[in-house]
Amino acid sequence: MKTLPHVDVVIVGGGWSGLLMAKELGSRTPLSVVVLERGPHRQTSDYADQMDEVDFSLRLHMMQDASRETFTLRHKADQRALPVRQFGSFLPGSGVGGAGEHWNGVFPRYQPDIFQLRARTVEKYGAGRLPEDHAIEDWGLTYDELEPFYGRGDLLLGISGKAGNIRGQKIEGGNIFEGWRSAEYPTPPTKIPYFSSLFAEAAKKLGYHPYPTPAANLSQPYTNPDRVTRSACFYCGFCERFGCMVGAKAQPTNVLLPVIEKRKSIAIRTGAQVRRIVHDKQGNGGRARGVSYFDERGNEFFQPADLVFLASWTLNNTRLLLLSGVGEPYDPQTRKGTVGRNLTHQVHFGAATAFFEKPLNRFMGSGASGIHISDFDGDVFDHSALPFLRGGNLYAPSYGARPIANFGVVPPSVKSRWGSAWKKAAVECYDRNGTIIFSAEHLAYRGNYMDLDPTYKDHWGDPLLRLTLDWRDNERKMAEFATAKAAELARAMGATEVSTFSGLHSYDATRYQSTHVQGGTIMGASPERSVVNSYGQHWQMPNLFVLGASCFPQNASANPTPTVLAITSRTAEAVLERYLKKPGTLV
Amino acid sequence: MRRRAFLTLSAASIGGALVYSLDRKAQLLSAKTTQKIRIPLRFFSEAEALIVAAAAARIFPSDENGPGAKEAAVVVYIDRQLAGPWGIDKHRYTQAPFDADAPAEFGYQGQATPRQIYRNGLKDLGGFDRLGPSVQDERLKQIEKTRFFMLLHENTIEGMFCDPVHGGNADMVGWQLIGFPGPRMSNFEDVDKHFGEIFRPKPITLAQATGSKRRLSEDTE
Numbered sequence: 001m002k003t004l005p006h007v008d009v010v011i012v013g014g015g016w017s018g019l020l021m022a023k024e025l026g027s028r029t030p031l032s033v034v035v036l037e038r039g040p041h042r043q044t045s046d047y048a049d050q051m052d053e054v055d056f057s058l059r060l061h062m063m064q065d066a067s068r069e070t071f072t073l074r075h076k077a078d079q080r081a082l083p084v085r086q087f088g089s090f091l092p093g094s095g096v097g098g099a100g101e102h103w104n105g106v107f108p109r110y111q112p113d114i115f116q117l118r119a120r121t122v123e124k125y126g127a128g129r130l131p132e133d134h135a136i137e138d139w140g141l142t143y144d145e146l147e148p149f150y151g152r153g154d155l156l157l158g159i160s161g162k163a164g165n166i167r168g169q170k171i172e173g174g175n176i177f178e179g180w181r182s183a184e185y186p187t188p189p190t191k192i193p194y195f196s197s198l199f200a201e202a203a204k205k206l207g208y209h210p211y212p213t214p215a216a217n218l219s220q221p222y223t224n225p226d227r228v229t230r231s232a233c234f235y236c237g238f239c240e241r242f243g244c245m246v247g248a249k250a251q252p253t254n255v256l257l258p259v260i261e262k263r264k265s266i267a268i269r270t271g272a273q274v275r276r277i278v279h280d281k282q283g284n285g286g287r288a289r290g291v292s293y294f295d296e297r298g299n300e301f302f303q304p305a306d307l308v309f310l311a312s313w314t315l316n317n318t319r320l321l322l323l324s325g326v327g328e329p330y331d332p333q334t335r336k337g338t339v340g341r342n343l344t345h346q347v348h349f350g351a352a353t354a355f356f357e358k359p360l361n362r363f364m365g366s367g368a369s370g371i372h373i374s375d376f377d378g379d380v381f382d383h384s385a386l387p388f389l390r391g392g393n394l395y396a397p398s399y400g401a402r403p404i405a406n407f408g409v410v411p412p413s414v415k416s417r418w419g420s421a422w423k424k425a426a427v428e429c430y431d432r433n434g435t436i437i438f439s440a441e442h443l444a445y446r447g448n449y450m451d452l453d454p455t456y457k458d459h460w461g462d463p464l465l466r467l468t469l470d471w472r473d474n475e476r477k478m479a480e481f482a483t484a485k486a487a488e489l490a491r492a493m494g495a496t497e498v499s500t501f502s503g504l505h506s507y508d509a510t511r512y513q514s515t516h517v518q519g520g521t522i523m524g525a526s527p528e529r530s531v532v533n534s535y536g537q538h539w540q541m542p543n544l545f546v547l548g549a550s551c552f553p554q555n556a557s558a559n560p561t562p563t564v565l566a567i568t569s570r571t572a573e574a575v576l577e578r579y580l581k582k583p584g585t586l587v
Numbered sequence: 588m589r590r591r592a593f594l595t596l597s598a599a600s601i602g603g604a605l606v607y608s609l610d611r612k613a614q615l616l617s618a619k620t621t622q623k624i625r626i627p628l629r630f631f632s633e634a635e636a637l638i639v640a641a642a643a644a645r646i647f648p649s650d651e652n653g654p655g656a657k658e659a660a661v662v663v664y665i666d667r668q669l670a671g672p673w674g675i676d677k678h679r680y681t682q683a684p685f686d687a688d689a690p691a692e693f694g695y696q697g698q699a700t701p702r703q704i705y706r707n708g709l710k711d712l713g714g715f716d717r718l719g720p721s722v723q724d725e726r727l728k729q730i731e732k733t734r735f736f737m738l739l740h741e742n743t744i745e746g747m748f749c750d751p752v753h754g755g756n757a758d759m760v761g762w763q764l765i766g767f768p769g770p771r772m773s774n775f776e777d778v779d780k781h782f783g784e785i786f787r788p789k790p791i792t793l794a795q796a797t798g799s800k801r802r803l804s805e806d807t808e
Contacts, residue, residue, distance in 0.1 A: 048772075048796075048797045048799075049793070049797055049799040049800075049801040050801065051770035051793055051796075051797075052750050052752075052770075052793055052801075052803075053748075053749065053750070054745065054749045054750065054753050054803075054804070055803060055804045058745065059673060059678070059804045060678075061804065065678055066678060066679060066680045067676070067677060067678045067679055067680055067681065070680045073693065082686060082689055082693045082696055083680050083682070083696075084680070084693075084694065085679050085680040085681070085694055085695065085696065086678075086679050086680070086694055086695075088694055191775075191778050191779040192779060193778050193779065194781075194782045194783070197779075197782070232775070233775075234772060234773040234774060234775050235773070235774040235775055235778040236770065236771060236772060236773065236774060237771075237774070238770065245772075358783040358784075359766070359783075359784070359785045359786075361777075361781055361784075361785070361786045363766075363767055363768060363771070363774075364774035364777060364778040365774075365778065369778070400774075401767075402767075403748035403761070403762065403765060403767045404744060404745050404748045404749065407744055407747070407748055407765065408744060417740070418645070418646040418647070418727075418740060419645065419646070419648065419724065420648050420650050420652070423647055423648060423650070423652060423655065424652045427652060427653065427764055427765055430765040430766070431765065431766055455684070456680075456682055457682065505692075506690075506692055507692065508691075508692040509692055509693055509694055510691070510692060510693075510694045
């Protein structure tokens with residue numbers, strides 16, 4: 001292993017959180033910063049030629065290569081885990097920009113009470129309402145502390161939307177159930193395609209509060225505080241699983257790279273597969289000394305650094321801590337140890353598919369041009385008489401339908417799956433159906449966790465990360481409740497037929513859900529129950545910070561990127577203002 | 588090296604106008620022509636290709652509701668995918684132990700690659716292309732639950748609606764059938780108009796839209 005020249009800061013992973021930290025530290029201080037990214041370089045000019053459903057949507061060219069590195073899964077601790085041989089329920093990104101390159105751009109904040117979920121739930125419903133094997137934890141930080149950093153994220157990305165709550169004042173047309181925000185969105189809402197507009201009318205008719213989906217896909221040209229200018233969205237319909245050909249969808253490569261590339265003090269090394277955090281003894285005085293990695297040719301390097309940021313794709317943060325022997329692995333029986341606990345995956349499914357007589361022209365749209373309702377989100381509605389806690393958002397996206405993924409959806413009255421009758425129905429229905437999505441909270445449970453797999457190894461011979469994960473009745477009953485609401489909305493939209501979600505049974509690794517898998521390195525108020533403090537700083541190793549949604553104790557209904565960015569900004573500020581002046585623990 | 592096989596088709600049966608040859612030069616053919624074209628096969632033998640083409644044509648038939656797998660040249664798409672990295676599971680995790688009987692929610696856990704699944708599946712369909720349509724349907728019903736049929740079904744839909752550069756969706760017949768305009772660069776002026784009315788811009792391929800010369804996944808091995 002070759003030892004490289006020392007740098008001030010090494011960052012593992014070049015996605016949203018890693019590159020945001022690189023930009024903040026590298027452009028506001030003279031520190032030398034190295035970002036290690038396992039995948040290739042990416043840039044906006046790559047993307048027009050990649051509007052190809054086969055290579056990018058089916059063959060997943062932008063994702064982690066499962067043949068080299070994947071995860072194993074089992075539902076319960078007494079089962080043998082099997083490898084996720086092809087990605088299905090979530091899609092780990094790889095390459096500069098990470099999953100932030102191929103996201104949809106939906107940009108809602110978390111409900112304020114999610115940060116004190118345990119305290120608020122007990123306060124309102126009593127401790128007896130918490131599920132028996134729950135592992136719900138408070139975050140050690142509040143929405144009010146985070147709000148200014150949410151605001152920075154909005155400005156950085158130029159989010160398009162309509163506020164529903166500016167400093168406590170409710171505004172019709174925005175999300176009146178959202179936490180307070182200090183200012184209106186930087187740009188107005190995106191255009192709303194036909195299917196989503198039908199949903200808005202129906203929701204209004206039923207007495208709900210529809211609002212335009214907050215979007216990182218610009219409604220108009222925008223220049224951010226770093227003087228980075230991006231163009232407006234063309235609604236070409238190639239967002240999710242694709243990079244944006246015009247840079248209208250905010251991505252690390254079009255928001256952060258333009259600043260980073262001007263700084264000689266920041267280097268991004270691609271093809272760098274990090275294997276270990278190299279460290280001295282643990283406990284008080286323990287320190288990270290840097291990281292070791294393989295380059296594409298299989299040469300191993302040690303990159304020494306004073307400060308280490310772990311910002312790889314969410315589950316890989318947990319794996320790197322476990323492989324490196326940093327912290328104590330979580331044991332679900334004794335509840336000792338913390339690394340790997342609170343694995344969650346946002347509840348996310350097509351709740352009701354509405355079939356119409358009229359065409360929808362649904363090839364037009366963007367990943368975030370749609371309509372949301374939050375009337376059944378979080379604790380917005382009373383759960384006293386309901387058989388579950390919490391909730392989620394119902395929304396009608398107009399992603400821009402691509403034909404392979406969307407062909408073959410037929411109403412319940414059609415039974416065949418091939419042949420003339422099926423073809424006739426599938427062709428007729430192709431542009432005459434749309435799906436209402438439910439995106440909801442996933443509580444943390446004692447038995448949902450991660451450790452190292454005893455059987456399966458990666459390309460380099462290290463154990464894969466094993467996920468022990470399944471749904472509980474809380475999610476199943478919530479899903480049933482939301483499916484009924486979605487069906488009612490679909491009928492109010494004028495649907496001639498409606499097909500509904502068949503229910504959450506056991507966790508299905510093949511059905512795409514969202515890439516919002518979280519937990520494993522959770523933050524909290526005490527080292528006994530969490531891996532890092534609210535700044536992502538490791539409790540036992542103060543010069544090691546963990547960034548991203550692996551730090552989230554439980555899964556909220558909203559998409560995680562705004563909160564990932566807000567917490568990363570807050571950490572950057574604390575490192576710049578306090579840690580660099582006096583290295584040590586921040587709380 | 589085995590002798591290269593060719594699939595011989597009448598030009599009129601596929602698309603009618605535009606077919607991409609192996610070296611991706613577009614061949615312009617008239618729908619009325621009686622010309623035969625020979626498409627070089629990368630994976631299938633000619634006998635196998637004829638069976639796959641016949642089976643895909645029962646899954647997605649050509650009928651009074653428009654063109655199907657035959658006109659879209661679905662078999663050419665499948666042949667190229669199998670010849671490429673997907674066919675050998677280049678990007679699938681293939682370390683043992685395998686468990687072909689694992690519950691469906693864990694995804695396919697068997698060891699066989701798509702190439703092996705097709706080869707084995709085709710063995711059971713000998714002479715399929717010479718049967719009548721209703722007998723063909725009966726044969727397919729018998730294998731409906733197999734991994735081979737599942738892949739064939741998926742690949743048929745892919746071959747109907749892929750960008751024509753991948754070998755299927757010849758002359759964009761699939762896209763025209765469902766009103767997909769291809770990778771249309773801007774819908775800015777139209778996305779919030781045409782509500783409730785049919786809006787069908789003329790389709791274009793990615794190559795026509797961007798002049799793309801990107802290397803395709805199936806050409807990387």
